[in-house]
Amino acid sequence: MTQIDQLRRYGLFDAKVPRYTSYPPANHFAADAGTLHQRDWLQAVPQGSEVSLYIHIPFCKRLCWFCACRTQGTKTLRPVDVYVNVLLQEMVQVARLLPSDVRIGRLHLGGGTPTILSPKTMTRLLKGVFDSFQRAEGFEFSVEIDPTEAAPDLLQTLADHGMNRASIGVQDFDPKVQDAIGRAQSFAQTFDCIQILRDAKVHSLNMDLLYGLPHQTRASLVDTLEQVLALQPDRLALYGYAHVPWMSKRQVMIDGTALPSAEARFELTDMAQRMLRLDGFLPIGIDHFARPGDSLAVAAHSGGLRRNFQGYTDDQAKVLIGLGASAISQFPQGYVQNHAATAAYTSAIGQGRLAGARGHVLSDADRLTARMIEQLMCSFAIEAQALAVEFPDQGATVAGAVAALVAAYPDACRSDGTGLQIVDGFAPLVRVMAGHLDHYRAGQMAHSSAI
Ligand SMILES: C[S@@+](CC[C@H](N)C(=O)[O-])C[C@H]1O[C@@H](n2cnc3c(N)ncnc32)[C@H](O)[C@@H]1O
Ligand code: SF4
Structure with missing residues (x-):
């Protein structure tokens, strides 16, 4: 067989x-674990501990059809600026509940598209973070970057504030695949973005790719991988495209008949894994790859690899605090997710309450x-x-x-x-x-x- x-x-x-x-x-989270647990669990964080912070920016100028992330389209920056005000309020509320000597070891900005923020608003957000939370030694700051929505001055602002890791969305370079998933992005745009990041001394670069996309073939994926490898990333994520139109309504725009079968998906990922291994990448878990000296590869080798809401990580923090609409916090006692709808999130924070809406007590x-x-x-x-x-x-x-x-x-x-x-x-x-x-x-x- x-x-x-x-x-x-x-x-x-x-x-x-x-x-x-x-x-x-x-x-599986339910409404019986929410704000009350969030308050207790934040107050129970031990003195002197190191926690990780995740900030969710649920806005994009374009809404790619394939995307299952929690985000909303906006043509102007007005709602984004208002949202950042709410985030600043939330971080003050959260920091007040933590012991004063808690430090942040990691900060991750995800979305949505964090790079949609203007440099001025980003500076305001990061000043708020660093006013509310002390940074630990070896602090790591990573940001999800859409190369089509990342102005050079914004990237420089992030680097000036200590961004030392960037995760760049690529998905696939084939124009036919890009047309079918509603995401146009040229190699040149991606190259320029990477050049700016490297010039700004952001040396750890990850790229996100997808397999299982409509019209993707082994030959087209080889082409995409060759272009990606020419950009010399340190890490790669090769996620299986999750086609879940019952959850992510914009995916109804995707022609289901053009999707590869489950067997074809297996062949695509199998072929890609071989190609990446031949290029010297080490496989990490089910869908990540890293160069041998990369900290993710080191963690995988030494038993220090972990899995949290951001996927694979070498982060050992026991507490991950999520800020923003739909953000999830992870505590030793359980999980709490903030209101997913921006309006409900804004209303909770505006009333001086924490924004936890559902969760799970472990x-x-x-x-x-x-x-x-x-x-x-x-x-x-x-x-x-x-x-x-x-x-x-x-x-x-x-x-x-x-x-x-x-x-x-x-x-x-x-x-x-x-x-x-x-x-x-x-x-x-x-x-x-x-x-x-x-x-x-x-x-x-x-x-x-x-x-
Ligand atoms: C929150 S998105 C942010 C990316 C950034 N806004 C961009 O467009 O480059 C992070 C990653 O989630 C992955 N992703 C989004 N929708 C997905 C889906 N339906 N199935 C699998 N992965 C998905 C993509 O690889 C994407 O780069
Ligand atoms: S892939 Fe990125 S830009 Fe596209 S909709 Fe998702 S979060 Fe927004």
């Missing part, structure tokens, strides 16, 4: 599963499952020894999870009786296997394709 037949036998091409950037996944059982799923997603293994240190009394539950996976996927995993390792060639099944451990899956809404 060929590898593809074995993967088919285990249901890879039919499965719809979460991406497990959290456990439980955000669609039980002990959730915590163990979350960690096992994170291990699977990061290292394609369940590491029983590490779990025994974190969860000393849970050996039997871990053994039960391992036995369940071995029984369900006998050729796909190997167990030494305690932990488990996914066998080479079966790594694409990892989300399906994680789904097998997920106690919240029954009755959940449909997710994106497992491959």
Whole structure:
């Protein structure tokens, strides 16, 4: 039986599963964990600790049809400037609840399109952040950048305020694919943006690519990858396009009949992985690649890779504070998501309240499952020894999870009786296997394709 037949036998091409950037996944969050927990959990952050900050900018000048991110279109900067005022209020409210000696180790601006801000508004936002939160030593500041919406003076403003990592949206360079996903972006625009970033001494550059797009073929993806490699990124994310028009309405603009089948998606990602490995990139988890000396690659090699709402990271902070509409905060006690609609978010902050609207309080059982799923997603293994240190009394539950996976996927995993390792060639099944451990899956809404 060929590898593809074995993967088919285990249901890879039919499965719809979460991406497990959290456990439980955000669609399971409920209204019973919100503002009250957010306040308690912020106040419970230990003195002297280092936290990470995520700021969501839910605005774009154009709305790409493929995009499943939480964002809204705007023709003018007026609503963006008003929104930044609300963000500044929120960060003061949040910082007041934290012990005064908490420091931020990481700041990430995501969206939407953070680079839509004018240099003046960006300066105002960052001054507010640095007035409210002290920076830790080795502070990292990363920003999601759309090269078609990134003015040189704005990029310089970000660099002047310490941006040292940039994540650049590319998706695909083929004009036919770009037409089909409603996102025009030339190689020249992307090249110029990267040049400005490098001239401004922003040395760690990631690029986002997608496979599984309409009209994408192996040949067209090779062309895109060759152009991307010529730009010499340090990291790459190659996400499987999630076609979820029932959640992301703008995707109805995409012709579903032009999408590659699940088998074709597998072949696209498999081919791309080989090409990137040949170029010297190391694969990180299910969809990232990094040069060997990159901190993500180092973390993956030393067992320090983590998975949070931003995907794969080497960030070890136990608390991630999300600011802005729809932003999610992660605490040891659970998750809280702010109101998703900008109007509801603005109203909550305007009334002096925190903006948490839904979330999840983690039980002990959730915590163990979350960690096992994170291990699977990061290292394609369940590491029983590490779990025994974190969860000393849970050996039997871990053994039960391992036995369940071995029984369900006998050729796909190997167990030494305690932990488990996914066998080479079966790594694409990892989300399906994680789904097998997920106690919240029954009755959940449909997710994106497992491959
Ligand atoms: C929040 S977007 C920000 C990117 C930035 N605004 C830009 O356009 O370059 C971050 C990344 O999410 C990924 N993404 C968006 N929609 C997706 C989807 N439907 N499936 C998979 N990945 C998606 C894209 O790779 C995108 O670069
Ligand atoms: S891909 Fe970027 S620019 Fe396009 S809609 Fe999504 S967030 Fe906005």
